[in-house]
Amino acid sequence: MTGAVAVADAPLSAASRLMRLRRIDLIGALVTLATLLGAVVWAFPLYWGLVTTFKPETEIVQPGVQLWPRDFTFENYANVLTQTKIGLWYLNSLITSGAVTIIVVAMAASAGYAISQLQFPGRRFFWAMILASFMVPIPALIVNHFVLMSQFGWVNTLQGVVAPQLIAPVTVIIYKQFFDQMPKDFREAAKMDGANEFQLLFRIYLPMNWGVTTALAIITFIAAWNLFLWPFLAVSSEEKLNVAVGITQVHDAFGVQYGRDLAVAMLAALPVAVVYLLFQRRVTQAIMLSAGIKG
Amino acid sequence: MSPHAAPHVELRRVTKRYGAFTAISDLSLTVDKGSFTALLGPSGCGKSTLLRMIAGLEPITAGQCFINGAEVTDVDPAKRRIAMVFQSYALYPHMTVRQNIAFSLSIAGASRKEQDARTQEVARILQLEDYLDRRPAELSGGQRQRVAIGRALVRKPEVFLFDEPLSNLDAKLRVQMRLELAKLHAALHSTMIYVTHDQTEAMTLADKIVVLDRGRVAQIGSPLELYNRPANKFVAAFIGSPSMNFFRVGLTAVEEKTASVALPGGRTARVGLGAPPAFAEATVDLGVRPEHLSLVDTHDAEAALSGRIGIVENLGNLTLLYVDTPAGQLIVEGPGDVGSKKGDLVGLKFSAANARLFGADGATL
Amino acid sequence: MLKSKRAEYFAAAVLMAPFVVIYAVLFVYPTIKMVELSFTNAPLIGPGRWVGIDNYWRLATERLFPTALWNTIYFVILSALPSTLLALFVALGVNRLKGWTQSVVLAAFFLPYILPVSVVFRIWDWMFDHDFGIAQYLIAPLNGGQRLSVFRTVPLFMPMVALVTIWWLMGFNVLLFIAGLRNISTEIYEAARLDGATRWAQFKRITWPLIWPVTVLVLTIQLILQFKIFDQVYLFTQGGYRVDTTMVMVQYIYRQAFQLNKGGLAASASVVLFVLIAVMSVLQYQLLRVRAQR
Ligand SMILES: Nc1ncnc2c1ncn2[C@@H]1O[C@H](COP(=O)(O)OP(=O)(O)O)[C@@H](O)[C@H]1O
Ligand SMILES: [Mg+2]
Numbered sequence: 042m043t044g045a046v047a048v049a050d051a052p053l054s055a056a057s058r059l060m061r062l063r064r065i066d067l068i069g070a071l072v073t074l075a076t077l078l079g080a081v082v083w084a085f086p087l088y089w090g091l092v093t094t095f096k097p098e099t100e101i102v103q104p105g106v107q108l109w110p111r112d113f114t115f116e117n118y119a120n121v122l123t124q125t126k127i128g129l130w131y132l133n134s135l136i137t138s139g140a141v142t143i144i145v146v147a148m149a150a151s152a153g154y155a156i157s158q159l160q161f162p163g164r165r166f167f168w169a170m171i172l173a174s175f176m177v178p179i180p181a182l183i184v185n186h187f188v189l190m191s192q193f194g195w196v197n198t199l200q201g202v203v204a205p206q207l208i209a210p211v212t213v214i215i216y217k218q219f220f221d222q223m224p225k226d227f228r229e230a231a232k233m234d235g236a237n238e239f240q241l242l243f244r245i246y247l248p249m250n251w252g253v254t255t256a257l258a259i260i261t262f263i264a265a266w267n268l269f270l271w272p273f274l275a276v277s278s279e280e281k282l283n284v285a286v287g288i289t290q291v292h293d294a295f296g297v298q299y300g301r302d303l304a305v306a307m308l309a310a311l312p313v314a315v316v317y318l319l320f321q322r323r324v325t326q327a328i329m330l331s332a333g334i335k336g
Numbered sequence: 337m338s339p340h341a342a343p344h345v346e347l348r349r350v351t352k353r354y355g356a357f358t359a360i361s362d363l364s365l366t367v368d369k370g371s372f373t374a375l376l377g378p379s380g381c382g383k384s385t386l387l388r389m390i391a392g393l394e395p396i397t398a399g400q401c402f403i404n405g406a407e408v409t410d411v412d413p414a415k416r417r418i419a420m421v422f423q424s425y426a427l428y429p430h431m432t433v434r435q436n437i438a439f440s441l442s443i444a445g446a447s448r449k450e451q452d453a454r455t456q457e458v459a460r461i462l463q464l465e466d467y468l469d470r471r472p473a474e475l476s477g478g479q480r481q482r483v484a485i486g487r488a489l490v491r492k493p494e495v496f497l498f499d500e501p502l503s504n505l506d507a508k509l510r511v512q513m514r515l516e517l518a519k520l521h522a523a524l525h526s527t528m529i530y531v532t533h534d535q536t537e538a539m540t541l542a543d544k545i546v547v548l549d550r551g552r553v554a555q556i557g558s559p560l561e562l563y564n565r566p567a568n569k570f571v572a573a574f575i576g577s578p579s580m581n582f583f584r585v586g587l588t589a590v591e592e593k594t595a596s597v598a599l600p601g602g603r604t605a606r607v608g609l610g611a612p613p614a615f616a617e618a619t620v621d622l623g624v625r626p627e628h629l630s631l632v633d634t635h636d637a638e639a640a641l642s643g644r645i646g647i648v649e650n651l652g653n654l655t656l657l658y659v660d661t662p663a664g665q666l667i668v669e670g671p672g673d674v675g676s677k678k679g680d681l682v683g684l685k686f687s688a689a690n691a692r693l694f695g696a697d698g699a700t701l
Numbered sequence: 702m703l704k705s706k707r708a709e710y711f712a713a714a715v716l717m718a719p720f721v722v723i724y725a726v727l728f729v730y731p732t733i734k735m736v737e738l739s740f741t742n743a744p745l746i747g748p749g750r751w752v753g754i755d756n757y758w759r760l761a762t763e764r765l766f767p768t769a770l771w772n773t774i775y776f777v778i779l780s781a782l783p784s785t786l787l788a789l790f791v792a793l794g795v796n797r798l799k800g801w802t803q804s805v806v807l808a809a810f811f812l813p814y815i816l817p818v819s820v821v822f823r824i825w826d827w828m829f830d831h832d833f834g835i836a837q838y839l840i841a842p843l844n845g846g847q848r849l850s851v852f853r854t855v856p857l858f859m860p861m862v863a864l865v866t867i868w869w870l871m872g873f874n875v876l877l878f879i880a881g882l883r884n885i886s887t888e889i890y891e892a893a894r895l896d897g898a899t900r901w902a903q904f905k906r907i908t909w910p911l912i913w914p915v916t917v918l919v920l921t922i923q924l925i926l927q928f929k930i931f932d933q934v935y936l937f938t939q940g941g942y943r944v945d946t947t948m949v950m951v952q953y954i955y956r957q958a959f960q961l962n963k964g965g966l967a968a969s970a971s972v973v974l975f976v977l978i979a980v981m982s983v984l985q986y987q988l989l990r991v992r993a994q995r
Contacts, residue, residue, distance in 0.1 A: 068900060069797065076794030080809040086868065087812065089835060090824040102833050144719075152720035161713035167721070174728055176982030180929045180951045181975040184745070184958045184967045185731035185738065191746050207723050226426035229393050234440035234487070235414035238712030244439075248430040267817040269932045270951070274959060285817035289936065299827060306823035310816050317815045321808070324815070328873060329880055332922060412705055 094118065094304040101299050117304035126279055127305060130287035134312075137202045137272075137283060138265035145209045145261050146254060153216025154242045158228065168217075175210040183274055190275060197277045205271055211331045212257050219250050256327035259320050263313050284309040343402070344369040344527045345390060345495055350399030352385055352551075359385045360551045362399075367495075367529060367544075372521050374538035375531045377548035378574070383531040386548070387497050390529065391420050403495065419488030420497040423504065425480050427472040427487075433459075434468040437486045458486045461520075478509045485520070498530040502537065514540060535575055539563075547571050565610070569621060569698040578626050578656060582694075583663035585622045594688055595701070597622060601662035605640045607691040609701055620701065621694040626656065626669040628690035631676060632683045639683025641666070648678050659684065735975070738968035745964040756969035765945060766970060769953040772859065776930050776949060779863035780870075781923035787867065788874030789916060793908070795875065796882045807879070811872030818869070822936040825865045826852075852937045858947045862933050869933075870926075874919045881915035882908070921985040928978055931955065950974050 093101055094117050096110040121127060155161070156168050186205040187196070195201030223246060231245050247254060266285065273286045282290065288305045317324050343366035352360040359382045367373045375383045388394040390401060392413035401409045408416050427436050435442075437458055438451040446454075459465045462482045472480055481501060488496055501517075502510045518541055521528055532538050538545050539559040547554040547562065547570070554574075555567040566572035572580050585605075586598035594606050597620070607622060634642045643661030650672065657668040659682060668684060676682055693701040739756055743749020760766040795806055813821065828836045831850040840849050851857045885908065893903050931951035938944050948956070950970065958967035 072794050073797055076791065076798065076806060079791060079794070080806040083813070083868065084809040086824050086828055087816075090827060093827065104833075106835060106838070148719045148723060151716040155713045155716040159709055159713040159716075161710050161717075164713075167717065170724065170729075172986075174724065176979045176986065177728070177732070178925075178929050178974060178978040180931060181954075181971040181978070182728075182731050182735060183951075184954060184964060184971055185735045186727070187958070188734065188738075188746060188964070189727070189731055205727055208728050213720070224424060224426070226422045226424045227428065229388075229391075229413075230420070230422055230426035230487075231428075231439070232393065233391065233413045233418075233420050234491075235443045236439075238709065238716070240443060242716070245428060249428070251430070263815055267815075269818050274955070285819050288817075288823065289819045289939070299830070299833065302823055303827060306820040310820045313815045313817070314812065317812070318808075321804075325876060328876055332877055332918070410705075 090303050091307055094300055094307050096300060098298060098300050117300035118308070120301050121305045121308065124301075125287075125305060126282075127284070127287065127308060129280060130282050130284045131308075133199060133202075133281060133287075134266055134283040134285070137199050137206075138262050140199075140203045141206045141265040142258050142262045144203070144207055145212055146258050148207070149209060149212035149216050149257070150247060150254065151242070153213045154220055154238075154246055156213070157217045157220035158241075158246075159238065171210045171213050174208065175214065179205070179208065180270060183270065186271070187274060196275060197281055199281060201275045202272050202281070202283065205275075206265055206268065209261065212261065215253065215257060215330050216250075219253050220246055223249065252323070252326070253330070255320070256323040256330065259316060259323050260327040260331070263316060263324070266313055343367060344371075344404060345529065346402040347386075347390070348400045348402070350386075350389060350401065351397045352382070352389060352394065353397045358551055360389070363551070363553055365546060365553065365556070367527060369527055370525045371544055372528045372530065372542050373544045373546060374542035375529065375546050375548060376535060376538040376574075377533065377554070379533055381548045382551040383533070383548055384499055385551075387420075387499055387529060387531050390495075391418060391497050392416055393420075416495075417493055418495040418497060419491050419493035420499065421484045421488050421501045423500040425472075425484040425504075427480060427483055429472055432469050432471055433464060433475070433483050433486075436472070436483055437464075437490050439487065440491050454490050458490045461489065461523075462486050477505050478513060481505065481513055482516075485517075494527060496526055496528045498528065500532055501530075502532075503534075510537075517541060535577065539575075547574060565700075566692065567700055569623065569694040569700070572623050572692060572694070572700070576625055578667045578669070580623045580625050580692075581629070581666045582621050582623045583666070584619055585693075586619055587693075595693060597693070599640055599663065601641055603640055605686075605691070606688040607693050608688050609693065620696070623692045623694060624686045624690060626667040628686050629666065629668040629684050630686070631657070631668065631670060631674070632685050634681055634683040636683050636685065638685040640685055642681065642683045645676055645678055645680045645682060648676070657682075732975075735968050735971055738964055739972045740969075741965045743964045744962045745958050745967070747964075749965055752965065756966050757973075759966060760969055760973065765948065766953060768945070769948045769950050769970075770973075772947060773928060773930060773949045776859055776863060776934070777924055777927045779860055780866045780927045780930075781920060783863070784867040784871045785874055785916060785920045785923055788871050788919065789878055789912070791871070792875050792878030792882060796879055807875070810875050813869050814872035816869070818932040819936065821865060821869045822933065825868075826937070829861070855946055858937070862937055865937075866927070866930075866933055870923075874923065877919050877922075878912065878915055881912050885911050917988060918985075921981065921988060925978055925981050925985060928974075928981070 092108065092110065095113050095115070096107070097112050097114050097116060100107065100110065100112055152167075152171075156164055156171075182205070190196050190201040190204065193201070193204075195204065227245055227249070228241060231241050236244065266283075268283070269285050272283045276282050276286065279287070279290060288302075288309045345365075345367040347363060347365040350360060350363050350365075351358065363386070365386075375386055377383055385394060389396050392408065392411060396409055399409075400407055403416055403418070428439065431439065434455055437455045441451045441454060455468070456465070459468055462485060464479070464482055464486060467475060467479055467483075472483065475483065481504075484501070498517075502513050505513060514537060521541075530538070530541060539562075543558060544556065545559055545562055546556050549570045555562060555571045557565075557567075562571055562575045566575060569582070573582070583600065585600070587595060588598050588604065589596040590609070593609055595609050596604055596606055598604055599622075632639050641661045641663055643659045643666070645657050646660050646665065647658040649656040649658075653672045655670045655672060655674040657670055657674070657676065659666050659668055661684065666684065670676075695701050738749075740751055740753060741749035742752045742755070791810055795803060795810070798806055828834050829840075829851050831837070831848055836851075837848050840851065841847060849857075851861045889907055890903060893907055898906065929951060930949050934947060934949050934952055935955075938947060944952070944956075951974070954967045954970045954974070957963045957970065
């Protein structure tokens with residue numbers, strides 16, 4: 042486009058561009074509006090579930106949409122806390138999820154370090170095995186996990202809940218990737234300073250990758266807390282249930298009581314929701330990492 | 337170089353191969369106690385590899401390494417009583433300066449009290465006392481450099497190894513740290529082996545320079561020896577800035593200490609010889625440094641070459657002139673107030689003592 | 702050298718030991734046992750007789766397993782594809798927002814993802830409750846003024862569970878898409894705008910070519926994940942009536958092993974599931990590799 046033409050066209054094109062800009066802004070505004078609306082729709086079920094727990098049962102079953110409790114009450118929570126074993130389930134969840142997290146992270150960091158930094162016979166074989174186990178659906182193993190746990194006498198025990206959750210190839214893979222990226226100089230400097238492999242791992246490699254460890258620990262914990270299928274199969278007595286499975290038992294025990302059913306569900310979600318809100322960035326990072334996208 | 341000092345570090349016929357690639361071939365080297373030895377050479381010539389073999393970080397393919405007369409070829413890096421300062425500094429980012437310096441002591445299981453005392457002492461020597469509780473990320477380049485040295489110092493090693501320690505600093509700081517290193521060496525009298533590709537660093541710091549060329553020793557000598565009596569064309573070209581001028585000449589007559597050569601352009605010149613060559617070579621390379629060429633009138637009897645000035649670079653205290661002659665473009669270093677300008681026709685002269693002849697294999701004649 | 706090599710092997714042995722033990726006992730051994738079990742008529746616990754491929758033959762010929770396989774595929778189609786596409790739209794929208802608005806909106810879409818499945822079940826069970834569910838205000842007009850128990854209406858069951866699943870898990874996809882979108886520099890868009898590219902042209906020429914690899918990745922992750930469906934289907938059919946018509950594969954395994962005590966048959970169904978997912982994972986792995994090589 043030559044200058045002369047541009048000048049000649051100027052008034053017209055300016056006007057038409059303005060029109061187009063306006064139209065585009067309209068589209069943009071509509072998209073934004075739709076997004077905001079979508080977010081409200083997405084958040085609504087959670088809100089509705091939460092707000093219901095603060096209504097007395099009589100108000101819950103009344104027709105009409107009551108967005109805020111007319112009669113704000115904690116009685117559902119009080120009922121749940123006194124009438125169910127939720128305290129015990131919380132404890133069970135805390136113990137099993139904590140154990141899974143600690144063991145998985147420790148094991149993955151050690152194995153990831155060895156595979157990344159050490160030369161030893163079988164290194165390639167183990168790495169291939171980890172990549173292979175990444176492709177295996179754990180639910181396909183439930184039958185034989187159960188058989189194995191019964192051979193150990195671990196059915197209906199907390200260690201029986203923990204054991205099959207310890208297969209976490211992704212965690213090893215992520216650690217290996219991070220250790221691979223560490224500059225060689227740190228390793229050599231520490232070696233010259235007299236550090237052995239264990240000191241290298243615990244005093245240099247792990248502390249320098251603290252962020253990854255936190256991220257992995259958090260999502261391992263959340264996943265263990267939320268796990269349903271295996272604890273559901275492995276546990277038969279109410280005393281050994283975790284929260285995620287336990288809350289589905291309330292219904293069976295007390296019959297339909299909406300407020301109470303939802304209150305116990307909200308209590309089950311509380312720890313993971315808090316952990317997520319506190320460590321949003323780490324959770325996001327961990328999810329990217331496990332999907333193979335560098336965060 | 338003291339004549340009585342026993343070799344502190346010695347490499348005997350050392351070879352390093354990476355697969356089919358030979359990084360160091362059949363190299364022998366002695367480093368005297370208390371000396372400051374520089375390993376100098378262009379990038380990729382094997383300096384770091386050599387240093388890392390002395391440190392024990394790189395296994396030696398063939399040959400032996402001795403420290404203090406004892407063979408250490410297969411000894412763990414931590415047990416060689418040596419310390420190394422890395423090019424990247426390799427400061428542990430999650431530790432404070434204090435923890436960085438004390439790390440080796442804490443690994444060795446030294447008591448808290450001893451760790452503190454020695455860290456304080458090192459910090460005092462390196463003027464790091466005010467920064468002990470900072471992390472590396474909160475330090476300037478020069479301070480990081482000092483922490484890296486402090487981490488080496490605290491172990492009281494017999495030998496210090498430096499791998500291009502100043503290359504991450506800006507020019508001004510580099511000069512300053514160079515002086516500090518010289519002071520440190522003077523104060524500690526420890527043996528220091530220093531890798532660099534920067535000839536200025538090597539020339540100013542070292543009392544002995546080992547010039548490496550593609551995994552072999554090109555020459556070992558004091559800075560002035562390398563400058564004045566380069567053993568071969570590689571060293572002659574590498575040492576000195578701007579680089580030595582080289583051009584082809586014909587050998588016409590050889591005497592005891594001098595040779596006559598036919599220069600491009602038809603004139604002849606006399607050039608000093610180290611020793612009479614065992615065989616007569618028809619054509620050889622003549623090398624003369626820019627600072628040893630001077631401008632004369634084209635008709636001057638002493639003018640060896642003549643040509644036209646192509647480019648003039650005035651650097652204030654001196655001037656670099658690029659003169660197009662029948663021998664190719666030659667660089668001439670003149671005084672800052674040189675009267676010539678671009679396009680001038682000039683003659684060039686040099687003295688027999690300042691020119692060198694190099695044979696076909698590159699060796700100095 | 703020799704001594705330090707030995708120290709290295711020792712360190713490797715110590716560091717690898719927990720991993721090797723756990724994987725051998727909890728992964729390799731059960732996998733081998735699963736294949737072995739699938740060729741026997743053993744109960745869940747206890748010995749059985751070798752029956753060759755009888756179990757696999759039964760899976761192929763009896764009606765229930767093909768139904769479960771079909772229901773699983775049906776569910777995967779209903780959940781994986783829509784949640785991927787929807788997530789792309791949401792990500793494009795969220796990516797336009799800035800600062801705290803973006804954080805809040807993103808959190809709204811993502812929060813369900815971190816909830817336990819049983820909580821998700823409780824919330825939606827309440828939303829769709831036949832008598833008091835708020836969703837009935839939308840459903841009744843569509844159903845001729847009648848309330849409808851959607852999870853007890855067979856043709857609606859899978860779509861409704863898929864809907865709940867999309868609500869639950871879509872945040873994960875959104876997150877991956879946003880990461881992909883953030884990798885596109887704004888300068889490219891500015892240059893395109895100066896060139897007069899329309900919004901649609903920008904999307905087609907810039908966004909889509911750069912985002913489709915992420916789309917493929919998200920889709921394959923979803924396919925593999927949804928193939929393992931059990932929890933939601935089980936919870937929404939709690940009570941045990943008319944389970945067969947809506948049964949999925951893992952549920953079939955659960956039924957055979959834990960309710961009918963047919964370990965061999967359950968193991969053979971597990972092997973089928975195992976192979977199906979392994980094949981999909983290999984495809985996904987190849988895809989990731991191709992992506993990594995760009
Ligand atoms: N680990 C290695 N594997 C293969 N080749 C290497 C390795 N380390 C160094 N080299 C090669 O050896 C040569 C010397 O390297 P180095 O000692 O680092 O050179 P520099 O003199 O620049 O310090 C280079 O050509 C380099 O490519
Ligand atoms: Mg180097």
